[in-house]
Amino acid sequence: MSIEKTTIDLGNGRHLEIETGKMALLCNGSVTVRQGDTIVLVAVCAADPRPGIDFFPLQVEYRERFAAAGKIPGGYFKREGRPTEKEILTARMTDRPLRPLFPEGFINEVQVVSTLLSADGENEADVLSILGASAALMVSDIPFHGPVGAVRVGRVNGKFIANPTHPEMAASDIDLVYAGIAGKAIMIEGRADEISEEELRDAMVFADGIVRKQIDAQKDVAARVNKAKMAFTPNLPAPDFLAAAEAFCGDRLTAACSAPDKLARQTQQDELRAELELALKEKFTAADGTEPEFGLVWEILLEKAIRGLVLNQGKRQDGRKLDELREITCEVGLLPRVHGSALFKRGDTQALVTATLASSGDAQDFDVITGGPSKKNFMLHYNFPNFSTGEVGRYGSAGRREIGHGALAERSIEGALPKDYPYTLRVNSEILGSNGSSSMATVCGASLALMDAGVPISDAVVGISVGMVTGPGRREFLTDILGSEDHYGDMDFKVAGTSKGITGFQLDLKIAGLDLDGMYDALLCNKAARAQIRAIMAACLDKPRPTLSPYAPQMFVMKINPEKIGALIGPGGKNIRGIVESTGAQIDVEDDGTVKIFATDGPSMENAKSQIEASTGEVEIGKVYCGIVKSIKDFGAFVEFMPGQEGLVHISEMADHRINKVEDICALGDKISVKVIDIDDRGRVRLSRKAAMAED
16 A cells, blocks of 8 residues: 655644555554644544444544653553543544544444554644544545544634644633534534634634645545445335334324423333334234334434424424523522532533632642643533433443533633632532533533632633524524433534633534534524523522632632742651641642642631741841750750751840759750840841740
């Protein structure tokens, strides 16, 4: 196989390079994608359909190797372990724009594996993974209605940048990952600094220009490789069986899908399906005993009925208008001992969200391979237990869906947090009921929980999802979609923002793209819905509480001379550990001499402050200190009045009367009050107990 290359101009002197025919040659298709010195290898393989499945088993993985950045993994095990959050999020972004472009009825198992081979610390690899997956499928023999392009868009000083570097992203007010075909978006994801719908639309228009170049380049490489696509038999039900099932259900299925309550709808649908199987099983069972695929046919009929309600009757399963929200209720402060709590309910979807404040030392550290920050002091974790949908299932660590939803809510909220906030914040969302857009319920609940805790966020962040159902020559947008409208509809477009603008967004499509005018229309639908939700939330809690929760750690920030940091910490951390143990406070020390004290009560805070001041303060003539007698001589006693700092109390300064010997006043280890009366030119300190007593 010959080596084929193509180069794509991104503007501003930047280029992408796609190469195939050099690595992973036993796969159905493979490419490397390079920007700068960041290189991602993407390999795709396909297998025959597994017996008994009626769905498309696409598996997408993304892995980063520490060797890519010239590093060895830390910790005891010196090899990469389970996928990191970054790897999972990149795999999800790679998966979503590919899935709608496989042909209907194709159920061969397909695996897409992206591996980071080289990382230059400036160019991010996630969009290279998406682009490489499309290119690898294009040069393979796997059926694929692509290609799809992918680009990250940033904006610095009002100018859009394609695939910006990490330093540029730090200055950017938009982080848009865009994937699509010419003129149409298939997937977007990202965050923004309270931008308008028009600004996000303009960013997508800019991205579309880059995507068109990428699509042309992929078609060119695929034509040069010229690999024929494999033949396959679509897994579709027999036409006569589908027609008989549709005739049997008739309008009864539409009625079953229109019950106002979710559980009632489910019960009626289950009963109708049981009748369908009983009526048609014998007639359509094959001579060899193979039973008809009722599951596949039922999904087709159910999808048709739910979409027909929208397109033919202009109504939803629960009776709402297309642009109508479900009933929303909010409550804050319902958990007595947590720092902040909120219960947000929208229809059957219910999120219990808590906010916890901790010291900056509790920030999350992680190994960075591709570049960017290695620490974060705001975390939002999303949990989706089985009981939230009334089901029984296995419990384990957080799944990909939970990590993805949590990341979306986290970046949506992050834009409203105060800059350089000294606390580490953790928001935890427990989904207690789920029937559509629980991630956006998490965003709303997180805003309320943070305000309940007294965190001074700039504004409440509100989120909602807009769906879509398309038909011949038409489309209808659905505000606040149900779980079934997400599953059987064409779109799940989540947008979150403050009253000033958009902070987070995520688009999933089940069709091969939505034109940019349609994207803008959906953004406006979302904006109108967010305004309604904001008013409801404001009636519950309209601004952060004026003080922190009494159970949250109180904080005091003080500055010390950076040269005194060593004295505060002590040999092997002895001094600072002693302060922490004796006061119960947490102490964080920064290189510039900033010291942050976190304590749960006033006495602990004051005790820690005084000990830090004693450890790091400058010796002041005329100031009284509490010291410890370290040694006794005939002529006086040496007293440690600051950590590592001793002075002499002459026998004449021991008392306001004549004494015969020092031991008449103090013993080794005694605590005594002393006043600094002099510091000579050699730095030696003279102390006086007599003067300290007179001052008292």
